[in-house]
Amino acid sequence: MVTNVITKCNGKDKVVDFRDKLSRSLPDEYAMMHQSGGKKNGGKTFPSVIEMVICDFTKGTGDKSVTCSVNIDPTMFDEWLTVCRCNVGTMAVPLIGRVAKDAQKPWETVLAPNAVNGLMKSIHRTASVAKAYGSLLSKSVSIVAKAVKGAEKKDILMAAGTVLKEARTAIADADIGTALKFPHRMDYQYAMSKVNTYKKGTDGFAPVSMLTVTHDSVRQDGDLAMYPWVLKITNGDAKVIEQATGATTFDGKSMRNKVEVFIQVSDRDMYRMMYRVTRFIETWENAMCIPVIIEGENKKEAERQEYLARQKEGV
Template sequence: MVSTIIAKANGKDKVIDFRDYLNLANTDEYAMMHGIGGEKHARVSVIKVVICDYTHGTGENSKTVNANISPTTVAKLLEVCKRNIGTVVLPNDMAPLVEQRVHQSDMKKIANMQFGVLRQVIKFCKSIQNAAQAKKMPGLDVIAGSLVAMLEKEKTAVLEPTQVQNGGFFTYPAHCDITHVQDRVHASKQGPDGYAPVQRLTISHQTYRQDGSLSRYPWYINVTNGMAKVRVSDIGATSFDPSSLKDTEEAFINVSEDDMYRCMVRVERYIDAWEKLNCLPLIKEGLARRQSEVESYRNQQKEGL
């Protein structure tokens, strides 16, 4: 039997795969290329995410859940994967970095001055105290002159120009986190009781664990399938009542950076190949039909004259 699986990744007693459920737009909507769903459009074009959980065994003891993501979501997740590759290298002589180091150096000099002033004042007060006890108290002019001389030394250190060494570089790991949450209700499959199938999906990337350590499996994918009552807004948009959610089945999997990157690259490249293979003929046919309509309209205008 032909498989629609584009890419998959294995976890401990779990598997996730990404499947081809792409659909062409109608010829009259050729510029969309992908179907967007609804009564007046072609069937929605998606990539199906399937998680199989064998934690409690195979067969009837296993769980399989699925959710759909758009081609655009695939592109967004791939961008996050790319931003988590390698190490960022920055030269030390970048203007903002030089300015920051100068500022930090100035703040350090001010802090040193404040501590120096405190130290000098304490030293001076002890000298006066000792002189008073020895009944050899100097005059006010001597006291003031000595204090000024001490504080001038601290002031001079702050006024000296700040020298910052440039050149070289520093590095830091490239990290980017994301949380993608979506709810979908298949209103077209609504039953007589008002309930319809529901998909809840969470895809997140968390670089660090709660204890502050670097995560080896930073990608978290959770899917919940169930039934819920359909709600229709005044403008016809469909959603579901979360409080009515029932018959749920849930599964999750943690995926490594390498596995997620590999899967997203394969899915993105498949979508690109699919568009080249299927959308180019669609666009060609759509443009031809559009040109035919334009010419027909022009002929009608001429006949009207």
């Protein structure tokens, strides 16, 4: 049996997949390539989308499983792939660089600390001074206490000397290496909600789908998240609200038959899925839209020639 699943990812008792529901535009709208939907040429057309489906088997399979779906604009996948690419590898900022040894001979260079190097040392010195100052304050109390108790003068001086030596060691320049390295990470949030007014019932309610996509690089305990992506879909029915401008939305407080599922995904799996979906969309456009573009261009040229012929007859 033919399947329209482009790619998928399995989690613990959960699975998410992305399905082909793309639809090419009509020749009269060839430049759009993707169908926008609505009634055209006496018939109903459906918008070109990619469907995301999440199934939760936590409570069991069959009737015990929970499934939600949402239709997504094809352009979103390139945006998500861009975020995926920003979450690959480790950033390395050099702390030294080559500079001209002599202004008259710029081709002769030497390695020297750069501006980032100076900034890192300044930060280190500031932190070290704060640490040394705190140590001085806390240990000075002990020295004063010894003096109050009548300790030997030499013992007090030795204690003070030790404290000053520790403070001096704390503010000494540290070896900060040749590069500042840290994980290459970017956080991200996206939210979308849709109401299907074409399926509005006589009671004014219509199907609603909501989607949130987030990437949180760091967990609450400060460690890097192994599954930083969270995909969540909410399905249900809600009261349709028609605005004066003709736009439609829904009353969130009236939501009924609400069903919600989510899945956590690793950076690697998200990258793999977004790459496969974007490549499929590009391949689909080349395979399915080129004939429509050619037909549309031919129709446009025929209309232009017909217009020129009418103009010539009218002269």
